Amino acid sequence: MFLSLRSVGIALLSMSVLSLQAASALTPDVTGIWLTDDGEGAVEIRPCGDARCGQIVWLKQPLDAHGQPLHDVNNPSAAARSRTLCGTEILSGLRRQDDGSWDGGSIYDPEEGKTYTVTLKPVGDAKLEVTGYVGIKALSETVTWTRRDTQLTRCNPDTKSRAAQ
Numbered sequence: 001m002f003l004s005l006r007s008v009g010i011a012l013l014s015m016s017v018l019s020l021q022a023a024s025a026l027t028p029d030v031t032g033i034w035l036t037d038d039g040e041g042a043v044e045i046r047p048c049g050d051a052r053c054g055q056i057v058w059l060k061q062p063l064d065a066h067g068q069p070l071h072d073v074n075n076p077s078a079a080a081r082s083r084t085l086c087g088t089e090i091l092s093g094l095r096r097q098d099d100g101s102w103d104g105g106s107i108y109d110p111e112e113g114k115t116y117t118v119t120l121k122p123v124g125d126a127k128l129e130v131t132g133y134v135g136i137k138a139l140s141e142t143v144t145w146t147r148r149d150t151q152l153t154r155c156n157p158d159t160k161s162r163a164a165q
Helices: 005-026 078-082
Strands: 032-035 041-048 051-059 089-096 102-109 114-123 127-133 140-147
Touching: 032 051, 041 089, 051 102, 089 114, 102 127
Parallel strands: none
Antiparallel strands: 032 041, 032 140, 041 051, 051 089, 089 102, 102 114, 114 127, 127 140
């Protein structure tokens, strides 16, 4: 009984696909609330169809010097500069990859007013490597966000009072 090369190839391919699916199923999902690397904000990542997207839900300093909510003043679009930072969607279009990472999306940095291609890679249940880049990944910057298990007082784009930690 000899197996044909084709049969062996199909069997190996099937085992590879099953292994990748099992590894992907074991990788933690990125859905949840994440504290940014500098501790100045939190982003809630949620399903958007079969992709993931995320918006700012907490800011350490949500108000300007006049007690008004911070606005997206660095946005290259003049029309978007009047929107509040709280509630701004900064992640979009992320799709799960076979290795458990999320790729193919974009991240908006309101401090710079720039949008980058992004990859998210869960590190255990509590850490998330966020890699932003323009063009090629070799010219990237990676920061680590931390899952926030305890509830933050969500900022409200219409509020006039300081949000609590």
